[in-house]
């Protein structure tokens with residue numbers, strides 16, 4: 414291997430000594446968010462590990478991460494060529510693939526504008542401010558009915574299993590103009606497998622870096638390939654139905670608008686970046702995938718925190734009763750009137766840090782950070798978990814305390830504190846679904862909390878230890894709900 418010469422004035426990156434062939438894989442272990450946070454205390458906010466033979470730079474600390482992703486954004490905006498990425502959306506994912514910068518930028522712009530258009534467009538009923546609000550409200554009420562029926566039949570329910578279908582239906586509505594029944598096997602079985610997906614694509618999966626591990630039989634890897642295959646098939650089927658019924662004068666959803674873009678572009682000979690039709694329409698794969706897994710994980714954590722902290726649940730219900738009452742369903746415009754709920758959501762994001770690392774980044778040219786030299790094409794892990802648990806930034810970071818996000822008199826949200834939480838990434842690769850994500854977590858929780866009280870099963874301890882992955886999930890558990898006073902359960 415050629416060693417890259419370090420330019421004068423810059424230093425070699427610090428870091429633990431690697432073993433031959435496997436590098437630091439053993440020290441990184443099964444919980445990279447914890448092991449790499451511990452290493453940052455020893456080596457500082459910019460250090461290097463070796464995953465197999467491949468060097469990886471790990472970034473921690475608010476200042477360093479902002480410097481890299483915002484001030485030097487262009488240099489840190491690439492994606493590394495990882496083994497697992499080749500299987501996501503047939504290797505053509507917007508979020509994971511190594512698309513050259515012009516292609517990625519054009520696709521990202523299209524995705525952003527499609528999301529904005531189809532979430533803010535007027536829905537079917539004038540009761541709601543926009544289609545997004547309408548989808549969430551309707552799915553929230555179906556979910557309550559569903560939980561009530563499951564409770565009647567089984568006496569308990571697995572929160573993730575049902576939440577994930579409701580959340581998937583919201584993004585299905587926006588992307589594909591359709592929803593699925595909670596009994597639909599094709600969708601329910603697929604979306605309930607998202608934890609297997611996250612285990613493979615989480616930062617620090619050894620098989621991404623060490624080729625010989627790929628030939629060993631692995632059930633997780635087999636499941637990962639199977640999920641990607643089933644996912645692609647489902648989306649392809651829906652896309653081909655859209656092509657068959659496409660009408661330029663009636664653009665129904667994001668899929669139609671992307672098909673329409675392909676048609677328009679064929680008329681525009683001046684377009685300077687060539688993006689294939691497949692890569693344009695394939696954007697729905699990313700929107701659908703990212704749009705259900707992240708939000709359902711956040712909401713499922715939310716429900717588990719409500720059960721673990723019943724006194725906070727009571728305070729949230731009191732806030733809803735005082736500010737909204739029982740005569741109407743909460744709306745997105747109620748956000749400013751529910752500071753405790755907003756603070757609770759920020760604390761779920763911070764404390765669980767369920768997206769512990771961003772998707773891995775990659776340097777697009779030779780660069781430097783904090784005086785250290787980082788060559789082109791270096792894989793970069795961004796440790797969001799570390800920022801959210803940094804004692805320099807947070808008082809008592811390991812305790813779950815939504816009040817840290819309220820002003821001293823407890824009546825308003827402290828926006829400056831809220832901005833310190835890092836879960837959507839930053840800069841050029843920052844999440845494009847952030848406003849949809851925040852809106853959805855807020856409205857689903859407000860609707861659920863207004864009508865239901867969540868509790869654990871008598872005698873059973875909740876295990877809040879996260880299972881590591883791209884999105885970290887809590888262990889599957891069984892919970893209990895009872896209706897809040899004054900509420901009829903719809904459909905009962």
Ligand code: HEM
Nearest residue numbers: 508700703704707708771772836837838842844845846850
């Ligand atoms: C990327 C978080 C919801 C679409 C990301 C990244 C994070 C993230 C951390 C990676 C940033 C980086 O690599 O630096 C979240 C969280 C969500 C959420 C916490 C919800 C609570 C959504 C939704 C959508 C979405 C609802 C779409 C409907 C995307 C896409 C990317 C992305 C397409 C890739 C962007 C790129 O590579 O340029 N998200 N996300 N996300 N997110 Fe989200």
